[in-house]
Amino acid sequence: MGQFIDVQTFYPEPKVKSQWLLIGKESVGKTALTENLMGKKSGSSNLQGSSLFCQEYTWNGQVITDTPGIQTRMDSVVTSQVLRRLKTSEHVILTLKSTDLPSDLSDLWHMVQGRSGIVIITYWDKVKHRENVRKELDKLRADTDLAWITIDNRHVTTEQLVQIEQALTQPARFPTEIPKLEANWSVKPKQLVFEYAWLGPILSLCLLVLPAWFAVTNANAFADLLYPYVESPVNTLKNNLGTLPAPFNHMLVGDYGLISMLPFLILYALPTVIVFSMIISIYKTTGLIDRLSYRLDPFMHKIGLSGRDLVRVVMGFGCNVPAIIQTRNCSCCTRGSCISAISFGSACSYQLPATVAVFSAAGKPYLTLPYLLILAVTTCIYLLLTTTKQQRNAASYNLLSRGFLQPPNWRFALSEMVGVMKSFFNTAFPLFVVICLLVGFLEWLGVIESLTHFIAPLMTMVNLPEGAAIAVILGAIRKDGLAIGLIDSTSQGLKLTEITDIQLLCAVYLAGVMLPCVVSLLTIVREMSLGFASRLAMRQIFWALCFTLALSWGVPFISTVFA
Ligand SMILES: Nc1nc2c(ncn2[C@@H]2O[C@H](COP(=O)(O)OP(=O)(O)OP(=O)(O)O)[C@@H](O)[C@H]2O)c(=O)[nH]1
Numbered sequence: 001m002g003q004f005i006d007v008q009t010f011y012p013e014p015k016v017k018s019q020w021l022l023i024g025k026e027s028v029g030k031t032a033l034t035e036n037l038m039g040k041k042s043g044s045s046n047l048q049g050s051s052l053f054c055q056e057y058t059w060n061g062q063v064i065t066d067t068p069g070i071q072t073r074m075d076s077v078v079t080s081q082v083l084r085r086l087k088t089s090e091h092v093i094l095t096l097k098s099t100d101l102p103s104d105l106s107d108l109w110h111m112v113q114g115r116s117g118i119v120i121i122t123y124w125d126k127v128k129h130r131e132n133v134r135k136e137l138d139k140l141r142a143d144t145d146l147a148w149i150t151i152d153n154r155h156v157t158t159e160q161l162v163q164i165e166q167a168l169t170q171p172a173r174f175p176t177e178i179p180k181l182e183a184n185w186s187v188k189p190k191q192l193v194f195e196y197a198w199l200g201p202i203l204s205l206c207l208l209v210l211p212a213w214f215a216v217t218n219a220n221a222f223a224d225l226l227y228p229y230v231e232s233p234v235n236t237l238k239n240n241l242g243t244l245p246a247p248f249n250h251m252l253v254g255d256y257g258l259i260s261m262l263p264f265l266i267l268y269a270l271p272t273v274i275v276f277s278m279i280i281s282i283y284k285t286t287g288l289i290d291r292l293s294y295r296l297d298p299f300m301h302k303i304g305l306s307g308r309d310l311v312r313v314v315m316g317f318g319c320n321v322p323a324i325i326q327t328r329n330c331s332c333c334t335r336g337s338c339i340s341a342i343s344f345g346s347a348c349s350y351q352l353p354a355t356v357a358v359f360s361a362a363g364k365p366y367l368t369l370p371y372l373l374i375l376a377v378t379t380c381i382y383l384l385l386t387t388t389k390q391q392r393n394a395a396s397y398n399l400l401s402r403g404f405l406q407p408p409n410w411r412f413a414l415s416e417m418v419g420v421m422k423s424f425f426n427t428a429f430p431l432f433v434v435i436c437l438l439v440g441f442l443e444w445l446g447v448i449e450s451l452t453h454f455i456a457p458l459m460t461m462v463n464l465p466e467g468a469a470i471a472v473i474l475g476a477i478r479k480d481g482l483a484i485g486l487i488d489s490t491s492q493g494l495k496l497t498e499i500t501d502i503q504l505l506c507a508v509y510l511a512g513v514m515l516p517c518v519v520s521l522l523t524i525v526r527e528m529s530l531g532f533a534s535r536l537a538m539r540q541i542f543w544a545l546c547f548t549l550a551l552s553w554g555v556p557f558i559s560t561v562f563a
């Protein structure tokens, strides 16, 4: 007779874990709290809206999902994602910032009423000395069954961790009524020089563009220093590989080949990426970047952006791709204009050094500043002309809050830099290799020459030498392509030293802004849609040509009139 076996005694059910959704407004310390629970030592960024995705962790048998900050006055992609998750979540950890407790409670309470969970009050270090606040907290604890745990995420104690652990085993219902507060919880960040009437915005703008400027100038000095040491091994390699059969010789040592372009990547682009990301990570961890965007916010509304969009544009100077992904935090109404601004105006860490390298090769390094000015001014005009009134109103609707400045968290800065370096070597470098090989192959096939002939008349139309066509084509594939096109374009009949300053400026400008690079364009397709990306590309081509036309014909005309 067969014996009946109870499978459950052999394969017992795994212990049922509770699912917790960790929610709160932006920058209240949700990620810092998760890091404290997990014992992670990376430190979090002090940039509003740093988390863009929900991330799940298991802590003492509980599954906790860290979420992006909820923006109560905006319909951003990330906020709708959190609200969707909230509908199906089992328990909630409501994170409130003690310094903004009254507004956090009134803005978020309706989302959790009747649900089960606990409350964590962060930034306790800022209010803990106030007697009336402590008394009010005792009253909150007595009036509700909820656990109200106070925490300073920067110095969390074992006792607080035990409190949280216990609270998670006894979730309670959030009452329907919003708890009433009488004590003064509010602590506002100190007013600093940024708040001065005239000096404030000017200083904020200067500090915001400083990372890009500093990165480019220093990277250039570094490149000039090392170039003599790299030049001769590269030339030896080129001579040796030049004997390879076609198309390999074209792909490796041709004008646009891998070995010919390698010094540019290593000497110009890599140091720019490193220096830029280093400064930006320090800005992020101290909260300086939020402070600057807060100050510049009112000015940005006029062109359909917010102060935070300006930060995204500046971050695009590192690489456009993460900046485009960051726009998930924008309201749905202004996301399009922010992506347009990044795509048009953010000269990435490849485009900027390539531009400077072209100006240096032409013996005209003084053109860098006018170039950046033209880029900034035309981006503003582009946004003014292409954003709708509705977008401009939407940009001004969500007023930013003035964040606290904190001492830098060097661990965060370091881990961010390591991340940037990793993505450079894992993503950007292989892509660079593939594109160089591909362009070398296309050159061997004669495709580049045909394309150049095809768009050459366009160059004549915008008062540029036909030889600039190659830079425009290569710049649309990869931004450093404009250097390949312009520095090595003697074969196309263009001698950099023989064209006028304005022609050189226009050639570099057009090659840089006519289209976002292939990778950015693909990211826009993925983040938005094919339709949006195509419309953006067409609009960008049109306006880039209009601005170039105005510059290339207008400036010589004006100078002859005034001569
Ligand atoms: N003084 C103080 N700083 C804190 C506290 N909690 C977090 N911070 C700082 O606030 C900044 C933002 O913290 P995050 O943990 O990234 O905030 P978040 O809620 O995850 O932010 P988003 O993901 O952007 O919504 C970091 O610089 C933290 O170090 C706290 O209790 N006291």
Ligand SMILES: [Mg+2]
Residues within 6 Å of the ligand: 030, 031, 032, 050, 051, 067, 068, 069
């Ligand atoms: Mg976070």
